Amino acid sequence: VSSDTLVPVAAAPPRSTTLGRAFWWRLADNFFRRSIWFLLPVLAMGAFGVMQALNTKALYRTSATLSAGSNPLLPEQSVNAGGDARLWETPGAQTARIIGERLGTDAFLRDVAESAGLGEALESGLIDIDVVRASVWAADSGDTLLSINATWEDPKTSFELVASTIDEYGRYLTETVTTDAVEAEAFWTERLDTLQAELSVAEEELGDYAASLPPLREGQDYPPDVTINIERLSGNLEAVEAQVRETEAQIDTAVLTQSQQATEAGRSYNVVDQPRQPEAPESTLMKKAMLVVSFVLMGFVIALAALLLTTALDRSIASAADLSGFVGLGQIATVAPLKQVRGRRRERSRGERGRRARNRPAAAGVA
Amino acid sequence: MSLTMRGRSERSDDESVFDDATDATANVPAVPQGSSLELASPMPRYDDLPWEITESLRTIVNRYELRTADSLPTSIAVTSALAGEGVTTMSQALATLIAQEMGRFVCWVDCGWLTGRTGASVAGQPDLLDLLDDLAQIHSAFQTAPDLPGLISLAPGPVPESKRNLIVRSPAFERLLRVLTQEFDHVVFDLPPVLSSANSLAMLRQADASLFVVRHRSTTVAQLRRAIDSTQPTPNLGIVINRYRTSIPARVRRLLDA
Numbered sequence: 334v335s336s337d338t339l340v341p342v343a344a345a346p347p348r349s350t351t352l353g354r355a356f357w358w359r360l361a362d363n364f365f366r367r368s369i370w371f372l373l374p375v376l377a378m379g380a381f382g383v384m385q386a387l388n389t390k391a392l393y394r395t396s397a398t399l400s401a402g403s404n405p406l407l408p409e410q411s412v413n414a415g416g417d418a419r420l421w422e423t424p425g426a427q428t429a430r431i432i433g434e435r436l437g438t439d440a441f442l443r444d445v446a447e448s449a450g451l452g453e454a455l456e457s458g459l460i461d462i463d464v465v466r467a468s469v470w471a472a473d474s475g476d477t478l479l480s481i482n483a484t485w486e487d488p489k490t491s492f493e494l495v496a497s498t499i500d501e502y503g504r505y506l507t508e509t510v511t512t513d514a515v516e517a518e519a520f521w522t523e524r525l526d527t528l529q530a531e532l533s534v535a536e537e538e539l540g541d542y543a544a545s546l547p548p549l550r551e552g553q554d555y556p557p558d559v560t561i562n563i564e565r566l567s568g569n570l571e572a573v574e575a576q577v578r579e580t581e582a583q584i585d586t587a588v589l590t591q592s593q594q595a596t597e598a599g600r601s602y603n604v605v606d607q608p609r610q611p612e613a614p615e616s617t618l619m620k621k622a623m624l625v626v627s628f629v630l631m632g633f634v635i636a637l638a639a640l641l642l643t644t645a646l647d648r649s650i651a652s653a654a655d656l657s658g659f660v661g662l663g664q665i666a667t668v669a670p671l672k673q674v675r676g677r678r679r680e681r682s683r684g685e686r687g688r689r690a691r692n693r694p695a696a697a698g699v700a
Numbered sequence: 701m702s703l704t705m706r707g708r709s710e711r712s713d714d715e716s717v718f719d720d721a722t723d724a725t726a727n728v729p730a731v732p733q734g735s736s737l738e739l740a741s742p743m744p745r746y747d748d749l750p751w752e753i754t755e756s757l758r759t760i761v762n763r764y765e766l767r768t769a770d771s772l773p774t775s776i777a778v779t780s781a782l783a784g785e786g787v788t789t790m791s792q793a794l795a796t797l798i799a800q801e802m803g804r805f806v807c808w809v810d811c812g813w814l815t816g817r818t819g820a821s822v823a824g825q826p827d828l829l830d831l832l833d834d835l836a837q838i839h840s841a842f843q844t845a846p847d848l849p850g851l852i853s854l855a856p857g858p859v860p861e862s863k864r865n866l867i868v869r870s871p872a873f874e875r876l877l878r879v880l881t882q883e884f885d886h887v888v889f890d891l892p893p894v895l896s897s898a899n900s901l902a903m904l905r906q907a908d909a910s911l912f913v914v915r916h917r918s919t920t921v922a923q924l925r926r927a928i929d930s931t932q933p934t935p936n937l938g939i940v941i942n943r944y945r946t947s948i949p950a951r952v953r954r955l956l957d958a
Contacts, residue, residue, distance in 0.1 A: 358948075358956055365947035648920040652946070655921050656939055664763065664938035666756035667916075670945050 355654035356644075362651045363644045371640055375632035382628025386621035391614035392484040395491040397499060398606035399479050401428040405510050405594075405601050425473040428602060432471035432481065432502050441501060442466055448497030449490055469494050478605065488611045495608040503599065510598040511591045518587035525580045532577055535570040542566055743792055743808065743845045743853050746800040753793045758801070760911070760938035761794075772798065773908030775881050776937060779891035779900060781927035785915040786942040788812075791890040792853075794911065799851035804885035807842075810855035814864060814899040815892040828856035829863070832872040835879065852884070868902045877906045894927045904934050911937040916944040 364371060401424045422430075435441040439462055446455050446465050454460040473479045483494035508515075542562060546555065555563070650656065653665040761772055778791035788810075795808035813828060826837040838854075845851040859867060867873050880887045889907060894900045904910060910931050914924055928936060948956070 354956070361948045361952055361956060362946055365949065365952070368947075648922060649917045650914055650919055650921055650924060650941065651917065653941060656924065656941075664760065664936060665941065666759045666938060667941040667944035668750075668756045669752050670943040 355652065355657065358652040358654045359647070360640065360644050363647065364640055367643070371636045374635040374639065375629060378628045378632030378635065379625065382625040385628065386624045389617050389621050389624065390486055391617050392486060393488040393491040393611040393613075394482065394484045394615045395488070395495045395608050395611055396480050396482045396606070397495050397604060397608035398474070399428065399481065399499070399602050400477050400605045401425055401479060401602040402477055403601055404428055404431065405598050406431060406506065423473065423476040425475055425477050425479045429471040429473040429479040432479075432498070435502065435505060436466060436469055436471070436498070441505065442469075444501050445469065445494065445497045448500060449493035451490065451494075465494075469498055471498075481608070484615070492608055492610040499604060499608070503602075506598045506601070507595045511594045514587050514590035514594060518584055518591065521580050521583040521587060525577065525584065528573060528577045528580055532570070532573045535566070535573050539563075539566040539570055743843075743848075743851060744789075744796060745845070745847055746796050747847075749793050749796060753790070754797055756940055757790070757794050757797050760940065761797075764909075764937050772802075772886060773935070773937075774885070775877075775887040775889065775907045776909050776911055777889040777891045777900075777904050777907035777934070778911045778913060779889075779904070779927075779931075780893050780913045780915075781895045781919045781923045782915075783893050783896060785893070785913045785919065787893075787913045788890050790911070790913045790940055790942065791888050795853075795886075795888040796845070796848065796851055798886050798888070799845075799848050803850065805850050805883075806852070806886045806888060807880055807884040808851065808853045808888045809880065809890065810853070811889050811891050811900070811903060813856060813859040814868070814903065815897050816858060816861060816864075825857070828859050828867065831856060831876060832867065832870065835872075835876060838876070838879070854880070864899060868899045874906070881906075894930055895923060901930060904931050907934060909935045909937045912939045913942050914939060915942050 403424050404427045407427055436445070442462060442465055443452075443455065446452060446460075446462070451460060451465060455462060455465070468485055469481070469483045471479055471481050481495050481498050483491050483498070485491035485494060546559060549555065554560070653667065656665055765771060776794065778787050778794060780787045792808055795806045798804050799806040826834075826841050830837055831841055841854055841856060842852045843855070845853070877887075889903060891897075891900045891903055894904070912924065912928065924939070946953070
């Protein structure tokens with residue numbers, strides 16, 4: 334008996350009786366039996382990844398660096414006794430987070446896109462808002478520094494996106510900070526309009542009343558009741574005039590507050606490195622490689638899921654390990670398919686014939 | 701060479717039930733030497749048995765004897781959970797192996813009639829009903845392997861469906877089986893699948909041990925467990941995983957074995 338005829342017995346499953354061992358045998362058998370099918374998703378996803386990588390366009394990237402000492406939108410941070418220092422957020426991170434949050438909103442992003450000249454493309458549907466969202470982002474790059482970045486297929490739009498993001502953020506910051514003052518101004522302005530209407534009425538009443546009185550001769554006075562009416566109307570007029578003056582003062586105060594707050598908001602950050610229009614696109618090699626690797630990994634995940642699923646669903650006897658739970662391993666034997674056996678036997682006999690021919694004496698060969 | 705002359709290997713001719721004057725088989729004619737009757741299920745020649753099959757069966761037999769410190773049971777029922785697993789091949793190989801390598805007197809019995817899955821009876825040979833009517837005809841039903849006189853096969857042909865269930869529990873049939881187990885060193889039954897034939901379970905009562913054949917990637921673990929449970933308390937010699945083909949490379953197999 335040659336050593337290769339021992340294959341079926343050597344192929345007998347393991348001696349373990351654990352279910353875990355049976356599972357690994359079943360898994361391995363399933364994988365190697367259908368290896369082509371399990372490699373198929375990996376190859377398909379890899380090919381898809383390559384196609385995607387080939388279609389990847391080179392993008393122009395623009396960056397601007399901002400310095401933010403504090404953020405007027407957030408309360409002052411302090412680490413008191415019992416407070417958690419890990420929750421401390423640097424001004425740079427705060428500002429980057431707030432800009433990121435604003436870029437997550439459609440309203441802010443539309444303003445940015447319109448300022449960057451993408452308004453028409455967005456309206457017509459040529460560009461999706463999410464494409465713009467994925468192209469602009471803010472990231473902190475130190476305690477007080479942060480960067481605004483944008484990538485686009487053309488350098489001008491890339492530059493415009495960064496510039497408009499900074500502008501829109503500044504506008505948003507000013508609007509937010511001065512909200513109370515603006516509302517106060519609006520309130521007092523509305524109040525002023527009302528008071529001015531009341532003032533007109535009071536002046537008109539006094540004028541009409543004075544016009545209705547008969548002319549006085551020299552040395553003659555109005556009767557007491559008329560005098561009282563005149564004084565009452567005059568008093569009303571003066572009171573309204575006083576309110577108008579006070580309201581005008583309130584409006585001046587609100588406007589002044591707005592101006593001060595806007596100035597403070599503007600001081601909370603400043604552009605350290607202005608955005609510049611890029612001259613060359615950034616390298617896409619890494620991006621393409623990552624794309625291919627991602628798709629290949631996705632293929633592996635799909636193949637693994639298929640392998641586990643088919644292994645779990647297939648309950649047929651795959652190895653002796655499956656039977657070790659209810660019969661002794663010594664009671665199990667395996668027999669290879671006869672076709673396989675005959676094939677090996679043919680190979681053996683062919684090999685033996687070859688050996689015999691090689692070992693045959695030369696004389697016999699001649700004869 | 702007559703059956704009565706061979707008898708059980710460890711028993712003298714005088715003890716053979718076929719020589720019992722009171723037995724109905726006392727006057728049965730002996731199986732002609734070198735019988736060349738055409739077999740319904742021809743027994744394989746020992747030399748033609750695939751090495752892998754004989755090695756697997758040899759392993760199971762040897763392990764059984766080693767484990768139990770006892771010799772192989774007299775009657776062995778080879779069966780499966782489902783049809784088409786290779787029971788006939790294995791049972792014939794087992795009978796041939798025992799006859800050739802152990803020098804025992806073996807009878808292989810085709811029980812395909814239990815489900816009607818059996819070949820037509822050979823012309824001139826008594827079928828099962830004939831044997832039950834007259835046990836003296838049993839010698840005519842035996843067929844010897846051409847190159848292995850110690851191996852006898854009994855393939856009694858088809859039985860009408862209406863009589864199968866009656867036969868299994870009939871005293872005449874039990875007597876036939878008793879005669880076989882008394883006269884031969886070993887009787888190997890080729891039984892239909894136990895999950896599809898209740899009569900197979902009834903037959904297992906007559907067997908000392910069972911041997912299961914399962915086809916790789918065909919029978920499920922649950923089916924085999926159910927089949928083995930249903931054959932309790934008949935001892936189980938082992939399980940042969942037939943047509944076992946694994947694609948796992950040898951290195952990985954070694955890792956899994958570790």
